Amino acid sequence: MSEKIRELISEAEIDARIREIGQQISRDYAGKEVHLICVLKGGVYFMCELSKRITIPVSLDFMSVSSYGDDTKSSGVVRIVKDLDQPLEGKHVLIVEDIIDSGRTLGYLMEILAKRNPASLKLCTLLDKPDCRVIKNLKTDYCCFEIPDEFVVGYGLDYAQKYRNLPYIGVVELEK
Ligand code: IMP
Ligand code: MG
Numbered sequence: 001m002s003e004k005i006r007e008l009i010s011e012a013e014i015d016a017r018i019r020e021i022g023q024q025i026s027r028d029y030a031g032k033e034v035h036l037i038c039v040l041k042g043g044v045y046f047m048c049e050l051s052k053r054i055t056i057p058v059s060l061d062f063m064s065v066s067s068y069g070d071d072t073k074s075s076g077v078v079r080i081v082k083d084l085d086q087p088l089e090g091k092h093v094l095i096v097e098d099i100i101d102s103g104r105t106l107g108y109l110m111e112i113l114a115k116r117n118p119a120s121l122k123l124c125t126l127l128d129k130p131d132c133r134v135i136k137n138l139k140t141d142y143c144c145f146e147i148p149d150e151f152v153v154g155y156g157l158d159y160a161q162k163y164r165n166l167p168y169i170g171v172v173e174l175e176k
Contacts, residue, residue, distance in 0.1 A: 001174055001175070002174075002175055003159065003172050003173060003174050003175065004172075004173045004175055005153060005154070005163065005166070005170035005171070005172060005173070006170055006171045006173055007168050007169075007170050008147065008150075008152060008168075008169050008170055008171050009145055009147075009168060009169040010168050011167040011168045014049075014126075014144070014155060014168065014169065015049070017144045017145065018046070018049050018050055018053055018144060019053050021050065021053070021124065021142050021144055022050055022052075022053025022054045022055075023053065023055075024142065025050075025054050025056075025094070025124070025142065026053075026054050026055040026056050029056055029092060030056060031056075032056065032092050033056065033057040033058070033059065033091075033092065034054065034056060034057070034058055034059075034092050034094050035058075035059050035060075035061065035086075035088070035091040035092060035093050035094065035118075036050070036051060036058060036059070036060050036061070036094050036096050037060075037061050037062070037063055037084065037093060037094070037095045037096065037113070038060065038061070038062045038063070038096050039063055039064070039065060039095065039096070039097050039098070039105070039109070040062055040063065040064040040082065041064070041156065041158075041164065042097070042098030042099065042156040042157050042158065042164070043096050043097050043098045043126075043156060044156055045098075045155050045156035045164070046096060046097075046098055046126040046144075046155060046156055047060070047096045050096060050124070059086075059091075061084045061085055061086050062082065062084070062085075063080070063082060063083060063084050063109075064080070064081040064082035065078055065079065065080055065081060065105055065108070065109060066078070066079055066081050078104060078105055078108045078109075080112075087116065088113060088116040088117065088118040088121075089116065089117045089118070090117070090118070090119050091118050091119055092118070092119050092120045093113065093118040093119075093120065093121045093122070094122050094123070094124050094141075094142075095109065095110070095113070095121070095122070095123050095124065096124050096125075097123065097124070097125040097126070098125070098126050098127065098155070098156045098157050099125065099126065099127040099128070099129065099152070099157060100123075100125050100127070100128045100129065100133075100138065100140060101129050101132045101133075102132055102133065102134040102135065103133050103134055103135035103136075103138040104134060104135060106123060106135070106138055107135035107137075107138050110123065110138070122141040122142070123138075123139065123140050123141050123142070124140075124141060124142035124143075125140050125142070125143050125144070126144045126145070126155065126156075127143075127144065127145050127146075127147050127152065127157075127169065128140055128143045128145070128146045128147070129146075129147055129148070129149055130146055131148065131149045132149050145169075147169075150171045150172075151171065151172045152169050152170060152171055152172070153166060153169075153170055153172055154166030154167070154168050154169045154170050155167070155168065155169055157169070159172050
């Protein structure tokens with residue numbers, strides 16, 4: 001089976017929205033330093049672009065959790081593959097994610113990170129699929145785009161490790 005990619009959100013739309021969210025974060029955290037946590041690998045493209053649009057001091061750290069295989073369905077299994085390098089104590093932590101689907105990954109992550117005593121803990125996502133949410137109490141503080149229940153790739157998101165480098169967001173359409 002092969003697949004086709006249909007553009008859903010253009011590169012220009014993504015750039016413009018990341019600028020807006022970057023400005024909003026800079027205003028909301030004015031006078032503070034924000035500690036961005038990237039959830040690898042999908043969040044990496046968004047984190048780089050977003051951090052360039054934030055005008056207050058920024059520090060970065062990376063974490064890898066796995067909840068998906070090479071499939072398009074959530075396995076519900078979440079495990080830490082790579083933990084953070086730095087402690088979160090007293091920091092204004094902003095988790096930067098590519099997409100929130102069921103919310104299982106983030107629900108689990110927020111719980112673990114909250115126990116490390118950050119000064120604040122918020123969530124920023126490039127994409128949100130609200131119709132797919134299983135963890136209902138998960139609050140997305142910053143969201144660039146809400147999208148329908150479709151499997152998307154590009155801007156860091158993959159399908160079986162492919163398409164992460166597409167500069168736009170596209171829907172995967174499987175064809176026989
Ligand atoms: P959740 O735990 O169901 O919220 O899933 C979160 C993770 O699943 C994301 O960080 C992605 O890695 C992956 N994921 C969910 N939906 C998609 C999609 O449409 N395309 C690519 N990856 C996805
Ligand atoms: Mg992710």
